[in-house]
Amino acid sequence: MNAAEPVFKPLGLLAELTHRCPLGCPYCSNPLALDRGELDTATWSRVFREAAGLGVLQVHLSGGEPAARRDLAEITAAAHQAGLYTNLITSAVGLTPKRFAALADAGLDHVQISIQDHQPNSADHIAGYAGAYERKRMLAAEVVRHKMPLTINAVMHRANIDHVADMVELAIELGASRVEIAHVQYYGWALKNRAALMPTRAQVERAVVAVETLRARHQGRIVIDAVVPDYYARFPKPCVGGWGRRSLNVTPAGKVLPCHAAESIPGLEFWSVRGRSLAEIWENSPAFRAFRGTDWMQEPCASCPRRFEDFGGCRCQAFALTGDARATDPVCHLSPKHAIVATLAEERREEPYVYRRLERERADADTAL
Numbered sequence: 451m452n453a454a455e456p457v458f459k460p461l462g463l464l465a466e467l468t469h470r471c472p473l474g475c476p477y478c479s480n481p482l483a484l485d486r487g488e489l490d491t492a493t494w495s496r497v498f499r500e501a502a503g504l505g506v507l508q509v510h511l512s513g514g515e516p517a518a519r520r521d522l523a524e525i526t527a528a529a530h531q532a533g534l535y536t537n538l539i540t541s542a543v544g545l546t547p548k549r550f551a552a553l554a555d556a557g558l559d560h561v562q563i564s565i566q567d568h569q570p571n572s573a574d575h576i577a578g579y580a581g582a583y584e585r586k587r588m589l590a591a592e593v594v595r596h597k598m599p600l601t602i603n604a605v606m607h608r609a610n611i612d613h614v615a616d617m618v619e620l621a622i623e624l625g626a627s628r629v630e631i632a633h634v635q636y637y638g639w640a641l642k643n644r645a646a647l648m649p650t651r652a653q654v655e656r657a658v659v660a661v662e663t664l665r666a667r668h669q670g671r672i673v674i675d676a677v678v679p680d681y682y683a684r685f686p687k688p689c690v691g692g693w694g695r696r697s698l699n700v701t702p703a704g705k706v707l708p709c710h711a712a713e714s715i716p717g718l719e720f721w722s723v724r725g726r727s728l729a730e731i732w733e734n735s736p737a738f739r740a741f742r743g744t745d746w747m748q749e750p751c752a753s754c755p756r757r758f759e760d761f762g763g764c765r766c767q768a769f770a771l772t773g774d775a776r777a778t779d780p781v782c783h784l785s786p787k788h789a790i791v792a793t794l795a796e797e798r799r800e801e802p803y804v805y806r807r808l809e810r811e812r813a814d815a816d817t818a819l
């Protein structure tokens with residue numbers, strides 16, 4: 451890190467409470483090798499206190515499916531008591547009205563529910579779980595009944611991108627105040643399914659126009675957050691706000707990662723909250739120091755004026771596409787490897803999804819409901 455660069459303080463913590471999940475989305479951001487051992491409630495409570503001490507304001511309770519943890523209400527209460535704004539990111543499967551009421555009592559502040567499509571058959575097919583769509587509708591109604599803010603997460607790909615307007619209409623109907631339209635990021639499980647998920651350029655262009663129309667039509671009713679998908683952008687996004695700058699991610703087993711996909715980069719050394727404080731990990735962990743700041747950059751990033759805005763893009767994507775995690779994210783049109791992106795964007799095949807689910811994992815999640 452350059453001596454002139456500021457001391458970084460995290461603002462957000464992604465708490466992956468479990469990798470268990472009844473759904474099997476083919477673009478799941480969980481790693482291919484899922485964690486088995488999970489931190490207990492007491493350790494999560496300590497992590498939240500330490501996070502608040504570091505300056506973290508907001509915790510995202512995520513997974514897998516966080517509701518697969520029987521102690522989700524206790525975990526939520528611990529985060530709330532630590533002074534953190536608590537956001538639950540859920541598939542909705544496993545959250546009955548009674549369980550949700552317990553979360554509200556525990557101090558839950560905000561809920562994000564993922565939707566896979568606007569119609570049950572297609573949505574359940576993408577999720578790999580019959581009945582998921584109905585459960586999402588039911589949970590959304592509960593969230594609204596509790597007067598809690600609701601965001602709908604919609605991950606777009608070839609099978610649903612033409613339905614973006616219908617998905618926004620569904621979010622409005624469900625009572626959401628915000629809809630987050632994200633495009634699949636191709637690492638982890640999505641890399642396995644890339645040819646089956648990749649939209650066409652024409653689809654992406656139609657979706658960009660549709661989002662602008664929807665924003666104008668629904669201004670004041672719902673906030674629509676959407677960005678152009680990576681493979682069709684000129685510049686990369688500042689992934690996770692820059693590596694080791696603003697956020698950290700704790701895995702179910704306690705490893706602390708600079709981003710949720712960091713384990714896809716070989717050779718990084720991750721430290722665990724089981725043996726160290728969060729502050730020590732944030733400051734000194736080799737994984738956090740690997741790409742913090744700008745000293746690690748190669749050309750063209752190293753002398754590019756945009757390097758303090760996008761931080762060279764996504765390290766995980768750079769590794770997935772070039773085999774070098776220090777390379778300029780090939781999404782950038784200045785990257786010498788940019789041609790890879792155009793080639794991959796044209797690679798599409800009609801083939802069945804490789805769902806991320808393992809049968810045993812599904813049984814574990816169902817018994818925890």
Ligand code: SF4
Nearest residue numbers: 751754756757762782
């Ligand atoms: Fe960003 Fe690097 Fe591209 Fe410059 S060369 S725009 S820093 S990714």
Ligand code: FES
Nearest residue numbers: 689709764765766
């Ligand atoms: Fe890891 Fe972008 S997902 S840096």
